[in-house]
Amino acid sequence: MKPLAGGTELLLLIRDRRIPTPKYLLDLNAIRKELSYVKLEEDKVRIGAATTLYELSQSILHKDKRYAGFVDVFYGFATMAMRFYATIGGNILSATQYNDYLTLLTVYEPELVLVSKQGERRLTLEQLVLDKRKLAIRPDELLKEIIISVPPENTSSSFMKFDRRRILIAGVVTGAVLLTLNDNVIEDVKISFDMIREKRVPGRARKTEEFLQGKELSEEVVEEAAEEILPSEMERMSDWWTTGEYRLDMSKVVLKRNIFRAARRIRGEK
Amino acid sequence: MVETIRVNLKVNGKQYVLDIPPDERLIDTLRYRLGFTSIKEGCGRGECGSCIVLVNGLPRHSCLTLTATLDGAEILTVEGLAPEGKLHAIQVAFLETRGVQCGFCTPAFMLLTKALLDKTLDPSDEEIKQWLASAICRCGSYHYYFKAVRKAAEYLKKGKILFDEKEVRKNLYKLPLLR
Numbered sequence A: 001m002k003p004l005a006g007g008t009e010l011l012l013l014i015r016d017r018r019i020p021t022p023k024y025l026l027d028l029n030a031i032r033k034e035l036s037y038v039k040l041e042e043d044k045v046r047i048g049a050a051t052t053l054y055e056l057s058q059s060i061l062h063k064d065k066r067y068a069g070f071v072d073v074f075y076g077f078a079t080m081a082m083r084f085y086a087t088i089g090g091n092i093l094s095a096t097q098y099n100d101y102l103t104l105l106t107v108y109e110p111e112l113v114l115v116s117k118q119g120e121r122r123l124t125l126e127q128l129v130l131d132k133r134k135l136a137i138r139p140d141e142l143l144k145e146i147i148i149s150v151p152p153e154n155t156s157s158s159f160m161k162f163d164r165r166r167i168l169i170a171g172v173v174t175g176a177v178l179l180t181l182n183d184n185v186i187e188d189v190k191i192s193f194d195m196i197r198e199k200r201v202p203g204r205a206r207k208t209e210e211f212l213q214g215k216e217l218s219e220e221v222v223e224e225a226a227e228e229i230l231p232s233e234m235e236r237m238s239d240w241w242t243t244g245e246y247r248l249d250m251s252k253v254v255l256k257r258n259i260f261r262a263a264r265r266i267r268g269e270k
Numbered sequence B: 001m002v003e004t005i006r007v008n009l010k011v012n013g014k015q016y017v018l019d020i021p022p023d024e025r026l027i028d029t030l031r032y033r034l035g036f037t038s039i040k041e042g043c044g045r046g047e048c049g050s051c052i053v054l055v056n057g058l059p060r061h062s063c064l065t066l067t068a069t070l071d072g073a074e075i076l077t078v079e080g081l082a083p084e085g086k087l088h089a090i091q092v093a094f095l096e097t098r099g100v101q102c103g104f105c106t107p108a109f110m111l112l113t114k115a116l117l118d119k120t121l122d123p124s125d126e127e128i129k130q131w132l133a134s135a136i137c138r139c140g141s142y143h144y145y146f147k148a149v150r151k152a153a154e155y156l157k158k159g160k161i162l163f164d165e166k167e168v169r170k171n172l173y174k175l176p177l178l179r
């Protein structure tokens, strides 16, 4: 049995025989209304698992600079037509390095609410997404909600995806940054990429984060983070699409551009 | 597996009650069960957009949709844009900008235009590009289609929705070529 949300991942996996054909599909349409919302409650943003990407684009997430990375992901996601029915929950649970909302959410450290007849439990992304298409969700559970903490005022994010075309791409390198500045000091920074090493799902560049934490933001500091620190914790794969060397190079570029774009957004610059 | 699932569908204004195998795709229901052949299958995997129809007013790939999940939905294909003998402003605009080459992709582009113009009659250039980029045109008619969206919006703004097909066709040959 498999829950069916937008079906843009699941139906293709079945079509291409990448998974055994499920005996039953559980159509989530019947409860889609209850599971699609973006609610701002005090210091939390609660996102229903069946919220479509288009619905996300109509919410606070596309209006407040603290969530600017959501706008970046949206406009690079598949095509407009697909954004009307692909869901954010389906994106997380597709659990591959190509799931852009997963890469972005990684820096927001969300709580994920799973429900079953036994009740609710809450997991972090790292507890839920173990590896490519390997999840800690049980067959009798549904993803109900994604909860992120409202970041401090002087915060913004940025997401970037690189490939040979602008749209309809899986992204040979994707990355996200969530940055909090105090004047020009990096008060907090979270960095994610589609892959760091080994696990074929998005992960955090923690050493690079630690290096940047508390430092004055400057060209030199970011250069050192990208050129010296990031490569020490990152191992990129070569495959049919491109080489590991190219991926590492582009990762450095993504990191630098993301940090400076997030910083410009915090300052209200273009 | 359940043999069939009962689905109520409104297609182009007409109500249907269908008993559908649960694994039947919307594109197959529309083409082979109901005969709406304007919908084309290009890739069958959400990439080319040739199979786009409007479900409750929004674009949707009929190759990636199971009909059994659509109970109660309203579907629009280009066959439903205008009654017999009439043409919808969008069809007129597409004819007049002479964008249609082989025509394989045209129904999808018209429906994308319909959904966009239902939201706003003043889309930005960027919005038009975002929406039209949902489908691929093998003949490269994009720049004509872009103009067609603007032209259709002008007609709709003036309240001109339905045109007499014979009149349109007669005048078509007198129009200068758009560049």
Ligand SMILES: Cc1cc2nc3c(=O)[nH]c(=O)nc-3n(C[C@H](O)[C@H](O)[C@H](O)COP(=O)(O)OP(=O)(O)OC[C@H]3O[C@@H](n4cnc5c(N)ncnc54)[C@H](O)[C@@H]3O)c2cc1C
Pocket (backbone or CB within 6 Å): A002, A003, A004, A005, A006, A007, A008, A009, A010, A011, A012, A028, A049, A050, A076, A077, A078, A079, A082, A085, A086, A087, A088, A089, A090, A091, A092, A093, A094, A098, A099, A100, A101, A141, A142, A143, A144, A168, A169, A170, B045, B046, B047
């Ligand atoms: C042409 C094309 C382009 C694409 N481009 C992109 C892109 O640019 N970026 C990107 O990130 N992805 C892309 N994708 C992948 C896919 O569209 C996304 O991952 C999408 O968000 C999946 O959402 P869905 O609702 O369609 O998921 P579904 O296919 O319905 O579900 C995916 C998985 O999650 C499970 N599931 C879904 N919802 C729940 C729930 N509430 N509880 C429990 N289990 C659940 C399903 O059982 C299934 O295993 C693309 C896909 C296609 C076909």
Ligand code: FES
Pocket (backbone or CB within 6 Å): B040, B041, B042, B043, B044, B045, B046, B047, B048, B049, B050, B051, B052, B061, B062, B063, B064
């Ligand atoms: S046939 Fe559906 S997108 Fe190509």
Ligand code: FES
Pocket (backbone or CB within 6 Å): B099, B100, B101, B102, B103, B104, B105, B106, B136, B137, B138, B139, B140, B141
């Ligand atoms: S007109 Fe031939 S594919 Fe578009």
